[in-house]
Amino acid sequence: MIYCGGGIISARPPRSCIEFVERTGIPVASTLMARLFPETHELSAQVAGHARHVYANNAVNEADLLLAIGRAFR
Numbered sequence: 368m369i370y371c372g373g374g375i376i377s378a379r380p381p382r383s384c385i386e387f388v389e390r391t392g393i394p395v396a397s398t399l400m401a402r403l404f405p406e407t408h409e410l411s412a413q414v415a416g417h418a419r420h421v422y423a424n425n426a427v428n429e430a431d432l433l434l435a436i437g438r439a440f441r
């Protein structure tokens with residue numbers, strides 16, 4: 368599972384993250400600040416975080432491996 372945060376938006380270009388996800392087929396959840404994927408994208412687990420989509424939160428919590436990109440854990 369990939370968990371993208373707002374830091375990915377400042378990356379040049381953020382499209383490289385989208386290409387990585389599409390090439391590997393790894394599902395991705397994002398924070399509210401990092402909406403790279405449309406919620407209808409087949410690999411999108413939608414937005415995770417407080418009071419967000421339960422599916423995305425469960426996917427992040429239950430992942431065997433979580434790749435956090437541009438995400439601060441405080």
